Amino acid sequence: MMTNFQTSQHPMKTIDIDGRSGRSTIYVGARLDDLPAALPPDRTVIVTDPVVRQALGDRFPSFPVVEIGTGEAAKTLDTLATVYRRFIGLGLGRDSFVLAIGGGVVCDLAGFAAATYLRGVRFGFAPTTLLAQVDASVGGKNGVNIDGYKNMVGLFAQPEAVWCDPTVLASLPPREIGCGMAEIIKHGAIADLKLIERLESRREAALALDPGVMADLVERSVRIKAAVVARDERESGERRQLNFGHTFGHAVEKVTGAPHGEAVARGMALAARLSCELGTLPEADAGRLIDLIASYGLPTGIDGAPEALIDALAKDKKRAGDRVHFVLLESLGRAVVQPIPLAVLEKEFHRL
Numbered sequence: 001m002m003t004n005f006q007t008s009q010h011p012m013k014t015i016d017i018d019g020r021s022g023r024s025t026i027y028v029g030a031r032l033d034d035l036p037a038a039l040p041p042d043r044t045v046i047v048t049d050p051v052v053r054q055a056l057g058d059r060f061p062s063f064p065v066v067e068i069g070t071g072e073a074a075k076t077l078d079t080l081a082t083v084y085r086r087f088i089g090l091g092l093g094r095d096s097f098v099l100a101i102g103g104g105v106v107c108d109l110a111g112f113a114a115a116t117y118l119r120g121v122r123f124g125f126a127p128t129t130l131l132a133q134v135d136a137s138v139g140g141k142n143g144v145n146i147d148g149y150k151n152m153v154g155l156f157a158q159p160e161a162v163w164c165d166p167t168v169l170a171s172l173p174p175r176e177i178g179c180g181m182a183e184i185i186k187h188g189a190i191a192d193l194k195l196i197e198r199l200e201s202r203r204e205a206a207l208a209l210d211p212g213v214m215a216d217l218v219e220r221s222v223r224i225k226a227a228v229v230a231r232d233e234r235e236s237g238e239r240r241q242l243n244f245g246h247t248f249g250h251a252v253e254k255v256t257g258a259p260h261g262e263a264v265a266r267g268m269a270l271a272a273r274l275s276c277e278l279g280t281l282p283e284a285d286a287g288r289l290i291d292l293i294a295s296y297g298l299p300t301g302i303d304g305a306p307e308a309l310i311d312a313l314a315k316d317k318k319r320a321g322d323r324v325h326f327v328l329l330e331s332l333g334r335a336v337v338q339p340i341p342l343a344v345l346e347k348e349f350h351r352l
């Protein structure tokens with residue numbers, strides 16, 4: 001059962017995702033303040049974290065609130081169990097609606113909780129970080145970590161609706177904005193030269209979080225991920241493109257403990273250089289992408305001991321035999337996935 005949740009007076013763009021695990025509608029330009037009318041009264045529960053509640057709680061619709069801890073450490077099976085217990089305590093039945101308001105941690109965990117509670121109740125997201133708006137709430141992946149293994153347990157299930165409000169980003173620390181920008185740049189680099197141009201020409205307004213400009217960047221970005229996911233929800237082929245900058249980025253993240261987006265920024269710069277070395281991308285395009293990444297205050301150099309990085313790459317869970325599915329660029333806006341032998345990567349690493 002799908003409901004039309006478009007209720008806002010604000011200009012909204014609607015993006016539909018048709019995944020195997022369900023349909024999802026994303027409303028970009030929505031406002032948190034307009035949600036109540038769109039949700040079932042008496043049967044909706046909010047899941048959030050204390051930092052988000054502190055920053056935005058006065059704009060929450062008046063439904064009961066279930067709080068989880070803040071940050072990656074809260075994304076566990078223990079937290080999940082406390083959420084189920086709160087749902088039971090609140091008397092949530094099959095006709096209830098779970099609304100996650102928060103970053104990727106809240107959305108991933110609340111989505112998992114909703115999709116499994118009573119074998120699945122309705123749910124939606126109001127993502128409050130830039131990363132969650134352009135990445136975590138699009139694509140139907142939900143889950144938690146276990147024993148230090150990220151996103152080890154979970155399921156595919158599409159939120160019925162996602163409301164992206166550009167004004168909620170105002171309270172985000174600049175570093176969190178940078179992490180979201182890295183994913184937007186990624187979407188442009190793999191699929192949309194226009195998005196790259198927009199990022200270049202509207203940089204000042206974007207960094208000042210102008211709501212109109214942010215809604216435009218989020219919309220273009222979501223469209224790209226939505227299109228890829230619709231064609232390949234379970235990552236057998238095309239969805240791999242979304243890993244641009246991530247193969248090396250994950251290695252940097254593991255070795256240096258850098259925030260995800262900053263590690264991905266380094267990974268994209270390296271992948272662009274590697275694309276030149278391997279002859280798929282003109283030098284000028286690589287330079288342009290690296291300049292763009294840097295202009296958003298993100299790092300572009302290699303960081304971490306080479307041996308440790310290569311070791312981490314070798315343990316990449318997306319490795320196939322002695323090769324790594326590496327995402328290269330053919331131009332700005334066009335990606336190609338190539339299996340590259342680890343030995344070649346290692347050699348190029350040392351050269352770069």
Ligand SMILES: NC(=O)c1ccc[n+]([C@@H]2O[C@H](COP(=O)([O-])OP(=O)(O)OC[C@H]3O[C@@H](n4cnc5c(N)ncnc54)[C@H](O)[C@@H]3O)[C@@H](O)[C@H]2O)c1
Pocket residue numbers: 049050051052055056070071072075102103104105106108128129131132135136137138139140141142150151168169170171172173176179
């Ligand atoms: N499901 C997917 O496809 C997918 C994709 C990418 C990432 N993820 C997951 O997303 C998570 C990372 O997401 P994240 O970066 O949003 O992290 P997060 O949810 O931990 O949010 C980052 C911090 O910002 C705070 N915060 C959130 N909104 C705020 C606001 N408006 N104002 C002030 N503070 C605010 C949070 O309390 C938290 O401290 C990871 O667990 C990752 O695995 C999932």
Ligand SMILES: [Zn+2]
Pocket residue numbers: 135183246260264
């Ligand atoms: Zn990422």
